[in-house]
Amino acid sequence: MSRDANKPSSRPRGAPRRGEAREALMQAALELVASEANFSAISLRRIARQAGVVPTAFYRHFEDLDALGLTLIEDTFRSLRAILRDAALSSMPLKGLVRYSVELFAHYVRDNQLLFQFVVKERFAGTVAMREAIHNEIVLVTNALAADLARFDEFSHISQNDLRVISDLVVNTVITLSERILDVDPDNAEDDALMLRAEKQLRLIFMGVGRWDSQPG
Template identity: 35%
Template sequence: MSAESVKPVSRQERKQRTRQALLDAALAQLADRPFAVLSLREVTKQADIVPTAFYRHFTSMDELGLVLLAEAMDVLRRMLDAARESGTNLDDVAHTVVTTLHEFTRRHEAHFRFLSRERHGGTGAVPQAARTELRLFAGELAIDLARFDCLRAWRNEDLRMLADLIVTMLLATALELIETVPHNPESDERVLATAEKRLKLIALGAAHWR
């Protein structure tokens, strides 16, 4: 291919690539620490840009963190969308949810690690937003749970309690998958089998709740 035929990269494309490089660098740095201790200099150094250039893309580190949080919540919601297609048979739903969780966790490990850590991360803007977003997500899940025959008569607050329990279990399973060493089909299968049993136990308890 000749040099003349190579399409030049636009300014907007370069800006988007740099923005994504900053997000990727932040996620990489967050593999072993909470967002609160992450510095702008560390992020820009890994992204290979000067620190002052950061502000062309984000007004603050908190804004960068909130964008990462939005990405993580988008992953969760796409996972929920996939699970919705499995109908209302509890065994089928439990299997689909766990299988989908495995697929999304392996594809988005850094986002799940970030979300799991930040929900317990203290009083900063990002941890507070993480808890708020997870409450909203649990509310969406509660609406879905009301589709099941055994849950139709439940009060909204009880559905929310059940949804919170399920979300906590799913995030714990995602973190267990990430932290299990080595990553291999056998270890993954053990984690997933336990997760499916937990979901079925939750469902069984819910079916007999009074």
């Protein structure tokens, strides 16, 4: 709950704070999407109301709702890319990497609940532009993972193409994990079980890699 009441006319003849409204609109959209079905079910006016802003003010910051959505998606993945870069996963021993990665990711998803909930919902139900944006970002992550895996001796017998196939499977498994974490009641200890399951699945995949034969044809 915000401290000032949701009375729009209580503002002293104009809200001077700069750039604040833009942030407020984005946050409002996230909150509403989290409490409703999805983004397309929410109106511009509702977002403005939730942000404590007059409807027409929206246009000062975004061309339309689509632009807002794209900005949120961009923000999410910019932040995620930073996390993955700083984690420096490729400089770790493969042993224990799975557990560490899963915990890192799960933690991050929980810390950015609203953003990820937005992305999960819009991945298939969003506008064409949104869907494409999300898809492209996921492709980037998958490629980065493939490049990281290539540095491990355990993957030296895997062709570049197969590395991408494997990374794709890993990324999908992690995406599924995050979808489930977000579906669970926030303060629920149940997502330990979810993490354990994902961890098992990833270890299973890596076991398969040991027997995998990347020969042409």
